[in-house]
Structure formats: C-alpha cells, structure tokens
Amino acid sequence: MEKWASEVQTKNLELRFRISEFIHAEKSEFQEIVVVDTLEFGRMLLLDGIVQTTVNDEFVYHEMITHVPLFAHPNPRKVAVIGGGDGGVVREIIKHDSVERVVLCEIDEAVVRVAKEYLPEISCALDDERVEVLFTDGIEYLKKVQNEFDVIIIDSTDPIGPAKGLFVKDFYASVYSALTGNGIFVAQTESPFVFRDILKSAYRSIAQVFPVTRLYLATVPTYPGGLWSFTAGSKTHDVIAPVNEKLADSITTKYYTAAVHKAAFALPKFVEDLIENP
C-alpha cells in the first residue's frame, strides 16, 4: 500500500510526499512530533503536521538564516538561537571561527531529543563545546538579557501555537536590548506568495524597532509557495553584503555564497511592493 505524508500548507493548498518508512511519532508538552522518510526529500521532521525540515533541502533555510547575519557582522562572537531545536542553525553557526559561544533556546526538549536520535545530519553540532542548549521559553529568556549577543537568530515555527509571541513588536524590542551595540538579528518571516499578511506585519514591527531593516529571500521547496522570506534587523551595520567576501566564500556550503548573499536582497517587484506598502 502506498503511504503519503500530507502537509496542508494553506486551506487551499496541500503538498504530499510519498514515504518509504514511518520513523517516529510522539506528543510532547507543546506539539505533535513526527519523523518520516520521504522518497523525494529524504528524512523529514513535522511539528503539528507542518514540515519543519527535510534532509535533502534543509541546507537552504539553515544556511541562509545563519550566514547572512554572521557574515554581515564584522566579528560575531556570541550568538543566540531562539527555536531551532533540530540543530541545523547551530551546525551552520559553528562553521564560523569567530564564534565563541552559542546559546540555543528551545522551548520543547522533545524536539532536540528527537533530532539527536533521528536527524544526526542536522543536529550534529548540538554537543559542540561552544554550544549551550536551554529548554526554556525564548521570549522570557531574552527579556532578562541585555547587551549580550552579537547575533540573534529566530528559527521559529509559524506564528500559531508556541511561536505566536515571536512575531510581535514587544518581542523584537527584547531582541534589540539583548543585542550588543552593533548587533544583528534575523527572523524567518514566511512566504511572500501565500502568507503575505504575516510577512508584512512582521516586517513592519521589526522596522519600528531596528534602524536598519532588510528583507531577503531563498527558495525552500518543501515550504509553502517555495519562495521564503527572512527579515534582518540591525543596529548599525547594513546586512546586504558580507563584510569579507573571501571569508564568506571560504566555508563549505550547498546554497550560500557571497554572491548569493548579495543576490538574496534583490527583491522581485511584488515583494518590494509588499514591504513598501505595509
């Protein structure tokens, strides 16, 4: 019998993946966690039925949410990740020699445990000695931190359930305070094709808090609409190019290059219009 995993991307759009094997399912305190092996994209993690990452295309999202802010910063030493319990962002961060400490703040301990057991390609850096994993609410954590991190990355689920508070202005103000004087933050801000209102609202809120606000794009095949947005807020530096292109091209990646970094900020006209007319 054929087995398929289905994601209801919007109420009018559904993406279905043929699966070879059902690997794991559990209900944590926060969400339903499922791992399956798909034939098109390899092993896949779903939270509450929403595709979070697959082994075959995870590199796009993890590289682009990480290397853009880290290479736009002249010397990132301390980095915080809010969410991101699968470990993909942490794996990319520790490719940067300048980084001395990474704090991962994941509300759901079960996501980290499942990723460590079933997604070793993605979670492999969570035990690195520079990495500290906290199982706590990122919103509460950042409220207590001042002038601490050079870069903060918000690797959240969609703004429903536990991640809802990660898309509002009060939270971005906490992020601002938690950053050092030339700090940079990035959040995933959803799809410009199918989640336009979330994108516009997040961008507008970030722009109210940060002097430099920039949207950039990458294409993640397993996310709704394919085209995915990230919004960077920065205190002083612009983020549209790496500080050191040679350094940016020196790390091993599958998607990111210095040229891709710069190109990601060349927005299609309809996306420009979305953020210029919030």
Next chain:
Amino acid sequence: MEKWASEVQTKNLELRFRISEFIHAEKSEFQEIVVVDTLEFGRMLLLDGIVQTTVNDEFVYHEMITHVPLFAHPNPRKVAVIGGGDGGVVREIIKHDSVERVVLCEIDEAVVRVAKEYLPEISCALDDERVEVLFTDGIEYLKKVQNEFDVIIIDSTDPIGPAKGLFVKDFYASVYSALTGNGIFVAQTESPFVFRDILKSAYRSIAQVFPVTRLYLATVPTYPGGLWSFTAGSKTHDVIAPVNEKLADSITTKYYTAAVHKAAFALPKFVEDLIENP
C-alpha cells in the same frame, strides 16, 4: 463536496489545489487541456495533468523567460517563441518598443483557442498587430529559418510528449542557425531540485552549441520544487545584466527588475555544481 486539482509533480511528490470551479476540459490532437479556478492561485491551465500556468503566479515565469534575453540584447527587433500558446511570453515581449515582429510557433491550436477564451489576462497580446501565430511544429519551423531572429524563446512543456525534441542538441543547433549574428535564445530547463538530470542534459547540450551559456533562476510556486531554471545561449553578448538598466526598470512588471535580472545569475552552490559537473 470539496474539489481539488492534483498535480503529480514527480512519482513521489504531489501538489493539490482546492478548486472553486471546473471551467473547461478537452482532448486536443496533442494533449488533454484543462482549465480550473483554484482558490490559492486563481485560474489554472493544465496540459496532460501538468500545471502550465496560473493567473496568480504566471508573471514570474513569463517575465523572467522574456525580459532577461530581451534586455540583454541591445536592439531586439524580431523575436520567435516556440510553444507558449497561452500567450504569456508574447504579452511580455510586446512591452519592448524595439520589437517589430513576434512569431509564435505553437503546435497545438487548441491551447491558443482555450487561452484566448478562458485566460484573457495571459493571452491578451496574441491579437497584437506585431504578432503572427503559426500552428506548426517549432522544430520543423526553425529548421527552415536562417539568420532571422534576434531572440528565440523556448516556452515548452516538460520533455515528454510533444516537447521531447526541444531538449536535444540538434534542436539547439537549429535555434543557433535561426538567430541573427548577435542573437540570444532562452529555454526553460526545469527544476534543479527535482529534475536535475533534465537540467544537466539541457545545459550541456546548449553549451555544446553556443559560445556563451548561462543558467539563471526564478521561483515559481506552482512548479515542482519551486525553484526553476532557465538556460540562455548567446552568440556574442553575455546575458547576465541588462544592456540598459534604466530601460529595464522602465517597464511595468511584478517580478523582473534590473537588479533581479543580475541576481538571478547568482547560483546557489549546489546549482553551480550541477552545471560544472555535467
């Protein structure tokens, strides 16, 4: 009862669109033609069950396959389109004041008829006085033409059925001969995520024929994998930037800008690897 249109994108991947209304279906000499109204992407044209275009996202594909070669050419006057019976490419071509004549070579008369009746937003320029529509095999047509067109655009279906012969070296050689001395051609060359072999094969064949060969990308939500590739072959001009950026930014578009044109050639590392190791 809920109604859905389903596209089997690969044997392991299926995209489903909720539809509000079933508009038209017919079996032509060449293929099954279906038009439905989807709730997420508006009206949609399917050929043999494969999504060709939707009213809400067609602008990405049609603008990027058209304006890149036309703005990379210093003075495109005569343009041929092979395939493209929906008229979307022609609509973009006639935005260029330099263009004096457009020949659309569509093998299936029924596609043009259906597009004119049910997709007026896309087919609206097919009756323009500069446009000639030929219902004939593009492969045979180009064999008989020498040194005629400044730009040739291959707007084909996937390389199965009638479009198979549009992805082989002999055809690209005919395209070369049909172009003027500084001519440029572009073909859609499928998805770097889910149709890598087709992309590699097409790129390799084009590079055997054209002195300048370049791959570029755009994101089309309703195409498999989201990320879509186009390959340009050129006799003399490079195509990685518009000749006149101010002119390129002067036309009305939803996706294309001069900056997007240049950014589309910044390839993710894994795509670079695909075409460097054919």
